[in-house]
Structures are given as C-alpha cells and as structure tokens.
Amino acid sequence: MPPARPVSLITGASAGIGAAFARDLAARGHDLILTARRADRLESLAEELRARHTSTVTVLPADLADPHAVSALCDALAARGLAVDWLINNAGYGVPGTFEANDWPTHEAFIRVLMTAPTELAWRLLPGMRQRGYGRIINVASLAGHVPGSAGHTLYAASKAYLIKFSQSLALENRHLGVHVCALCPGFTWSEFHDVTGTRELMNKLPGFMWQTAEAVVREGHDAVERGEVVHVTGGVNRFIKALVKLLPDRLALWLSGRESKRYRDLGEAV
Known part of the structure; x- marks a missing residue:
C-alpha cells in the first residue's frame, strides 16, 4: 500500500516536464523534493506549490x-530523514552540433x-523502496529512443534508448516487490528544451498536431506507471510513428532519419 503522503524526488524540476510533474504530484497529495541547477526557479516553484497545496516541498x-x-x-x-517513494528521473537537455x-x-x-x-539515483533509492514494498x-526517455539516431544530436537518442532498456530490466527485477518502473517516452513537447539548444526556429516548422503539452505528458506518465506499464509512448501521433518505424526496413528508416536531420537539426558547429 502507498503511504498516506508519498514523497517524490523530481530531477530537472525547474521547468518543462519536471515542473509539470511537481504540480501534478503536489495536487495528488505528495510531498516533494525538487532538484535542478537553477535554485531561484526551484524556490519560486516551491513557494507556488506550498501556497496552493498542503505539500511539504x-x-x-x-x-x-x-x-x-x-x-x-x-x-x-538521509540527513533530513526523507525516504523517497517516487523517483522522477527527468533532468536532461540536448547538445546541438555533430x-x-x-x-x-x-x-x-x-x-x-x-x-x-x-x-x-535508482541504485541508491531502490533498496528503500524494495524494503517498504512500494515505489515508483x-x-x-523519449520517442527518439525508439527510432534511428539522427545527425545533429548524436548522443540524445542513444541515451534515451539506454533509459528504455534500463527501465525494462529494472521493472522485471522489482515488480513482484511493489516497485513499478516506467520509461516515459514523449515526442515533441512544449518546453524550453529547444530554446536552450537554439533550435526553436527549426522546430517551429513542425505542424502543431505533433506537439504535446508537458501537462498531457505527465498525466499519461502517471497513469502508465500506476498501471504497471513498463514503456509508454505518449500521444497517438507518437505511437503511430513508433509503430511505423518498426515496420520499415532498417535502411529505409535510417534514410528517413537522415533526411529529417537536415530539416530539423543543427548540423553546424556547437553553440
């Protein structure tokens, strides 16, 4: 059984999907631990959540x-006596350029x-979850972890594919102990991500139906991990893309990825 007030640790909580997770979980009665580099943004979010909810942040x-x-x-x-029930590994960014x-x-x-x-973080916090018989x-991760890598963000898809496989193994090892593990795989999400990488102008060429809000991604992620779903791709469009790529021959899928890289990636010098 979950505790009366679960404690959730969210990395990359200062903006985007991380901040949306903080707002969602606070509304559901969680106490929160927020971490990111930008202390001022974390404090501002913490003040908002304390004012709106009964959460300890x-x-x-x-x-x-x-x-x-x-x-x-x-x-x-440990010094504060905080035992983490929910771990949201959200921190991330992109490195543009080859x-x-x-x-x-x-x-x-x-x-x-x-x-x-x-x-x-999973290695350090998982033993406590296993001992208590409850954890999430x-x-x-990303839709990028399911499709061929693209030029211009060389390590991004590779890192997300790792998180997917890691989550699958971790889920199999722990699901019988009340610990659910889910790789959440959004596609294009409205956030600061592309502003930080300097690719906002390129991303604006994409049609609106391909984008989701961070709030929509978080709702799907919460429901998926509670159901015990191990890998969840958010949004019907993204699920269609994942299914289509699986049906395509590898050479054709890689060619398509290369073509799209030229349209939507910064292939020049690093910024």
Missing part, C-alpha cells in the same frame, strides 16, 4: 553533471546527466 539544488552530485543529494535526503563539433567535457557532462545520474520510478 524541499529544495535541493544540484548539478548532476558533477560526479559527486548524486551521492551528496542522497546524503542530504559529434566532433563538441569537446569531450561537453559529451561527458551530457552522459552523466542523462545516463549516469538516473542510474545511480519514472525514467523520462
């Missing part, structure tokens, strides 16, 4: 690109934030 700023950030974050949780256009520290930081940190882990 703890703000713990962290840069998950720091190799010691996750252990320090978990030490801070692989060689970026230096290694840029790629290393990306891998830490999108792959190493969510894996370590949502790894925010």
